[in-house]
Amino acid sequence: MPVTAPLIMVAETQPDLRRTIREFLEESGFRVLPAQSSDDVFQALGKVPVGVVVLDSALRGADGLDLCRDVRERSDVPVILVGANSSEVDRVVGLELGADDYMAKPYSGRELAARVRAVLRRGRSDRSPGLNRQTQAVFDGWTVDFGRRTILDPAGAPVDLTAAEFTLLTVLLDHPQTVIARARLMELAGVRDAPSSDRSVDVLISRLRRKLRHGDQPAPIVTARGIGYMFSATVDRC
Secondary structure (H helix, E strand, O other), rough: OOOOOEEEEEEOHHHHHHHHHHHHHHHHHOOEEEEEEEEHHHHHHHHOOOEEEEEOOOOOOOHHHHHHHHHHHHHHOOOEEEEOOOOOOHHHHHHOOOOOEEOOOOHHHHHHHHHHHHHHHHHHHHHHOOOOOOOEEEEEEEEEEOOOOOEEEOOOOOOOOOOHHHHHHHHHHHHHHOOOEEEHHHOOOOOOOOOOOOHHHHHHHHHHHHHHHHHHHOHHHHHHHHEEEOOOOOOOOO
């Protein structure tokens, strides 16, 4: 397997399932780094370039949800959170804590590989200019650098965005002052596997709004009730 293949950390408590996932992902063209505890996760993240973390919510040594929050605070590596509950509440909680995707057990190796590829594509698209995108975009004093995947607030301070949040912001910046239907926004942001009733985009919008506030200035994301969302600020590109 080429050393340039993406490295996927599989943080799974059950040895048999961890081995099965590893074998399937390797057969799918990925390199795999197994982890069985929270210590394994953080030691690896500080030493090797992990492309995606597949994180069991019942991981040994920590509550998986707390661990997801800790990973997000220390790194912008994409996280696919895996839990035993398929309810919308669990999915929303995982996304609120910073996960880029959520999967419920049991799941197939084929589905996991597809979701890993989708998260990786999302990250690559964040790094590449789009049809209506230049190197930087400026709005209300904020500066977004698409090549470096960075965003600075009006005071010049960096703001951490997850891969999913950055992708969603990019979509909004590509369509300023235009109402985007919720289903279309889900499609453009790469949330393809979720049903139309899923709240993934709503959760991401909520997270973006919190992060794009500055002082008394609210985030320029307007809800078009019953339709979708609109980025209300004027966007200058350079």
